[in-house]
Amino acid sequence: MVETPEVISIGDIVTDVFIKLLEDQAHQYDNEQGKWLAMPFGTKIPYDSVETIKGVGNAANAAVAFARLGLDSAFATNVGADQIGRDMIATMEDNNVDSRFIRINNNKIIKVHVPQINLIIIGYYPTWK
Numbered sequence: 001m002v003e004t005p006e007v008i009s010i011g012d013i014v015t016d017v018f019i020k021l022l023e024d025q026a027h028q029y030d031n032e033q034g035k036w037l038a039m040p041f042g043t044k045i046p047y048d049s050v051e052t053i054k055g056v057g058n059a060a061n062a063a064v065a066f067a068r069l070g071l072d073s074a075f076a077t078n079v080g081a082d083q084i085g086r087d088m089i090a091t092m093e094d095n096n097v098d099s100r101f102i103r104i105n106n107n108k109i110i111k112v113h114v115p116q117i118n119l120i121i122i123g124y125y126p127t128w129k
Contacts, residue, residue, distance in 0.1 A: 005074035011059025055091030074098035
């Protein structure tokens, strides 16, 4: 770690969760607002697979990109004092990004239902009518 990084990225950091649905578990329809993918409300949808990508987001991705280009890159953000927050810091460090400006908020934890987690449904490619 250098005393003064060449670049500091400042912004949010998230965890993306990609869920691949089974093809027959959702349906599509059109209305005046466009094309929609629908699933029954309140049901547990069976799925094929899940992939979790830790420590991403615009600023986090930029910090990693700068480090991969050979710059002394640092990242400033806030995380919770839980495993998800620790995983986000570890992801930055694993990618040679200086994490000393990442603030750990001891009274905060990150849960799957808060905006720190992005849920992305993949692998369902309907044929639009």
